[in-house]
Amino acid sequence: MGTARPYLLEFFKIEIEKMAEIQTVPQLFKELGNPRMRNLIDVVFRFKSVKYELVVDAVDGEENLVLGAKAKSIIQIDEDENVTLDERLISFLENFLEINEDIQNYEIDEGIRSIQKNIRLYTVEEDFLEKKNYRIKIERHLRKVGRVIRRNATMLRQQVELDYKTAATAEVKKIKIKDHDEKAQKLLTLIHSIEEILDHDPFFVEDQDDQMHNFIVDLRFEYLRMARTSLVELSQEIVSYINKINNHDRVFKKLMKIKRLKDLYELENRTNIEDIFAHDLSLFFETKAIFATKPSLELLRTDEGLDIIQEVANKRQHLARERSKANLEIDLDGLDTEQKLEQRINFGEMKKKFKTSGQGLYDFVKEFPFKVETSDEDRIKIFCKMALMYENEMNFTGDVVRDKIEGKETEIAEVLAI
Structure with missing residues (x-):
């Protein structure tokens, strides 16, 4: 020193x-x-x-x-x-900071055993205070297990991506990624074990107050379900990574063999490369063909299947809105009944003024000072077009605005700026 x-x-x-x-x-x-x-x-x-x-x-x-x-x-x-x-x-x-890089599934195993042991002790204990202590221990172990599961799922994804990008050789990449895959499958098994306890153990089925019920709901959705979804996606990514590694390794070995023959000036003599270049017109940048497959009913009954259904529903809803935009035709020339339209409507400028107006979209369009005379019907069309054009910047409150249009009481959706 x-x-x-x-x-x-x-x-x-x-x-x-x-x-x-x-x-x-x-x-x-x-x-x-x-x-x-x-x-x-x-x-x-x-x-x-x-x-x-x-x-x-x-x-x-x-x-x-x-x-x-x-x-x-x-x-x-x-x-x-x-x-x-x-x-x-x-x-x-x-x-405590959830930054441990080690994927320690044994902690979850120990946690599950502690939960089961304390449930048994709670069941046979007669003293009220002791039963309360066992209940507190059960909740504490469950919370710890949930945190470890979520942390491990997050760390696994990060480590798989890191090893795929940084491992020196194809063999090293495959060994590390396959090891992560085994840990991911083990983690999925442990998640299933915890869910089995929550679903079937009498302690959770019969002896639940509101506090315990809310805790279990949070545990299921904020820890277990999120971790399981992440791990299922990770398993699919790992398969893709392994396929890419094998393909890259195969191509690399072929290229090295070609290079060696080229360096020895034997490429043309020992291969049919000239014939291949003469007849093969492969398009290297051609779009890869994708073949859709139908999901099974068993898959659709799972949480993953529910997520798929929700995603498809959102896409269909988005497509329906796009069709509505495409089908909505506004005859801007018709806005001027006595003279030709001198200037077309600038919807971008209208949107900026609407956002600073503090009004609802319908009231804003109704009172907007267009340069040409505009009928109530045309203002309704402009209202609809703006609501659809800037859908992501609008807040559809679900309430309605009532107004008389051409003498008729009409309900119009209330739309505010986000």
Whole structure:
């Protein structure tokens, strides 16, 4: 540790030996209450491993603080003077911040076992307070399992994409991606196990109050369903990645073989490449043919099938709106009954003025000062056209505006600017 370091170690030896590891929460909070200690933990956590001198600089030269952190097992210092955080602290911070890069499905296994054990204890326990404690433990383990599942699903997707882009060789890519696929399938199995417990265990079926019911609903939709949807999509992407890797590897090997023959001046003699170039008129950039397949009824009954149905319904609704736009014809020349239209309507300018007017679209169009005389019927057409043209910038409230048009009481949809 340099010339002064042995002296400093001796100087603090007696005090360090008196120090004990942090045993209680107040002790931990007391240490974290020191701004320099917080800065030390932040620096070492962000950089994983930091040289001793840099850590001392980070705490304004207070070397005794660094040595005290080591004595209390907050940090570790190896023989090369590299400083790292204690594994327990790293694990806590990574789990709390949900940035742990390790896909640890065993945590979910342990969580499921703890849930089942506490359910059994809750069932046989007669003391009210003990039953309440078991109930709290069940909810805590469920919440933890949900967080781990969601985190693992997110990390798996990120790692698959990263390994596909950065792995050095095709074989390395395939090994890593297949390993991620196995973890994804295991995670799907664990999600199914939890859903089986929620669906069939009497604790959740019969003994639910409103608080527990709302908690289970959140767990299902914000954690389990989102994770399962992500994992199903990831499995499909993995198949695509593997196919791409195999195809790229096959093409690369062929190109290398061609290059080797070319370098030996044997390409024309040992292959039929001239005949191929003479007769093969392949279009390398031709659009790939896509063949649609019908989904099975079993698939449509699942949550994934429900998402597919919803997506198709949204597309059909969008197409219907596009047809409505195309079919809506406004005879702009008809807006002028006494003279030819001097200037066509600028819908873009109208939209800008409408957004700053604070009015509903119908009232805005009704009162808009067109340069030519405009009938009520034509204003209705302009209202409809603007609502359809700028649909994504409009708020269709579901309410109606009532007005007399050509002597008749008429209801018109209320449309506001977003």
